[in-house]
Amino acid sequence: MDNEARKTENRARFELELEFVQSLANPYYLNSLAQQSILEQPAFVHYLEYLQYWREKDYARFIHYPQALHHLELLQQESFRDSLKKDQWLTEILQQKQYEHWRTWYAVLTTSWHHTNLMVIQA
Structure with a gap:
């Protein structure tokens, strides 16, 4: 396999994973x-164990949804995997926590930004 083919294969694997x-x-x-x-x-x-390398800084920077890394970590636990199958409420709790995070994270960010700018203006 030549170098260009290897690069193409590695890129495809990276994107798929x-x-x-x-x-x-x-x-x-x-x-x-x-x-x-x-x-x-x-x-x-x-395979889930193998994917743990995505938690390293060099790879994690490509992740748009940080909850994915948290869930990847939880999936290492057999009890979590079993609970997902048995308890629909766990799925609902995960979804609700994710929604609450998405709903509020920007508000915290903008509030902090406005507070910092007000302090600069007042100084």
Whole structure:
């Protein structure tokens, strides 16, 4: 395999794994994986272990949905994987927490920005 083909293959793998890791931010997708018993398959559990490298700074910077990394970490625990399959309420709780984060994070950011600018103007 020549260098250009290897680069193309590596890029495709990077994009595929990035897209998959980001899909883990969706609690309903996690529930779907659990309901299909995919989270019980040893090969899939090993794949989730392999994907831990996305938590490293050099890779995490490409993640748009930080909850994906949190869910990836939780998926390392068998009890979490089992709970996703048995308890619909867990999916609802994850979704609600995610919604609350998205609803409020910008307000905190802009409030802080306005406060800083007011202090500069008053000085």
